[in-house]
Amino acid sequence: ETGVTQTPRHLVMGMTNKKSLKCEQHLGHNAMYWYKQSAKKPLELMFVYNFKEQTENNSVPSRFSPECPNSSHLFLHLHTLQPEDSALYLCASSQDTGNYGYTFGSGTRLTVV
Amino acid sequence: TQLLEQSPQFLSIQEGENLTVYCNSSSVFSSLQWYRQEPGEGPVLLVTVVTGGEVKKLKRLTFQFGDARKDSSLHITAAQPGDTGLYLCAGAFGGSNYKLTFGKGTLLTVNP
Numbered sequence: 001e002t003g004v005t006q007t008p009r010h011l012v013m014g015m016t017n018k019k020s021l022k023c024e025q026h027l028g029h030n031a032m033y034w035y036k037q038s039a040k041k042p043l044e045l046m047f048v049y050n051f052k053e054q055t056e057n058n059s060v061p062s063r064f065s066p067e068c069p070n071s072s073h074l075f076l077h078l079h080t081l082q083p084e085d086s087a088l089y090l091c092a093s094s095q096d097t098g099n100y101g102y103t104f105g106s107g108t109r110l111t112v113v
Numbered sequence: 114t115q116l117l118e119q120s121p122q123f124l125s126i127q128e129g130e131n132l133t134v135y136c137n138s139s140s141v142f143s144s145l146q147w148y149r150q151e152p153g154e155g156p157v158l159l160v161t162v163v164t165g166g167e168v169k170k171l172k173r174l175t176f177q178f179g180d181a182r183k184d185s186s187l188h189i190t191a192a193q194p195g196d197t198g199l200y201l202c203a204g205a206f207g208g209s210n211y212k213l214t215f216g217k218g219t220l221l222t223v224n225p
Contacts, residue, residue, distance in 0.1 A: 004155075035215075042117070043156075043201070043215040056212060090155050098213045099144040099163070099205050104155030 003027045006091050006105035014113055015081060021108045023074040023091030030095065032074045033102065034066060037088040049074060081112045117204055117216035125222040129191055134219040136202030137184045143205045145185050146213070147176055150199040159187075192223045 004025045013019050023032065034046040048056035049068040063085075065077040074091055088109050092102035118137045126132055136145070144163045148156035160169050162178035162185065169176045173196075175188040189196055199220050203213040 006155075040217070042217045043203075045212055045214075048212065092155070097205070099161070101146050101158040101161050102156075102203075102213065104148075104157070106153070106155050109153075 004091060004093055004103050004105035006089075006108050008108060009106065010109045010111075012111045012113060013078070013081065015083070017081075018077070018079040020078065021076040021089055021091075021110075023076075023105055025072055025091075025093040025103070025105075027093060027103060028095070029093035029103070030071050031093060031098070032068060032071070033092045033094075033098075034074065034076055035090040035092060037090055037107070043090065046076075078110075081110075083112050086110055086112045117202055117214055119200075119202055119216035119219050121219060122217065123220050123222075125224065126192055127224050128193055130223075131188065131190050132192060132221070133186055133188045134200055134221070135184065135186050136204075136216055138204060139183065140204075140206055141182050143182075145178060145182075145205075146203045147185070147187055148201040148203060150201060150218070151197075156199075156201055189221075192221075194223045194225050197221060197223050 007022045031050045033048050036044045045058045046060045047066045052068045052071050063080050067075040088107045090107045091105045094102045120135050146161045147159045150156040160176045165180045165182045167178040173190045177186045199218045201215055201218045203215045
C-alpha cells in the first residue's frame with residue numbers, strides 16, 4: 001500500500017466501450033498526475049492537476065477525459081479507445097511541485113480489444 | 114523537449130556483483146530522482162538529489178549527481194536478487210517543477 005490507490009488493477013475493454021479509471025490519495029498532497037507507461041517507451045505525462053485545477057494537458061487525445069472533483073480523487077474517463085492505447089496507466093501525487101518526488105499507485109493495466 | 118538517456122537498457126548480473134547505471138541529459142536538472150519499479154507495480158521513489166556534486170547513500174545504493182547537474186549515476190554494491198527491477202531516473206527542468214520527465218529505464222536482473 002503506497003498511499004495512492006488505483007482501481008481497477010486490470011481492465012479489458014472494447015473499442016466502443018466507456019470506462020473510468022479511479023485514483024485516490026489520502027496523503028494530503030495537492031498535486032495529482034496521470035502517466036501512461038507503454039513497452040519500450042518512457043513514462044508519458046498525460047495530465048496534471050494542482051489543487052483540483054488542471055494545469056497541464058500534454059496533447060492527449062480527447063478520447064481520454066480527466067476529472068478531479070477534489071484534491072484526493074482523480075478519474076480518467078475512457079471512450080472509443082484504440083488498441084494502441086493499451087498500456088499501464090499510472091496515477092501519482094505530490095506535495096507541491098514534483099521536485100521532491102511522486103508517490104505512485106500500482107497502476108491499471110488496460111487492454112483495448 | 115528535454116530527454117533523459119539511461120544506460121545500459123538491460124543488465125543481467127550474478128548475486129554479489131557491483132554495478133552502475135547512468136542517467137544523462139543535455140539540459141540542466143533542477144532536481145533528479147531515482148525510482149525502482151517491480152513488475153505489475155508503480156515506481157517507488159528511492160532518492161532525490163538537488164545539489165550538483167551531491168552524493169547520497171541508501172544501504173548498498175549510492176547515488177551521485179553530476180557537478181553540472183546534467184547527469185547522475187546509481188551504483189549498487191553486492192547486488193542481491195531483491196534488487197531486480199526497472200530503475201528509472203526522472204528529472205525536473207527549469208520552471209516545469211510539476212512535470213517530471215522520465216528516462217526509459219534500466220532493467221536489472223540479479224541472478225542467484
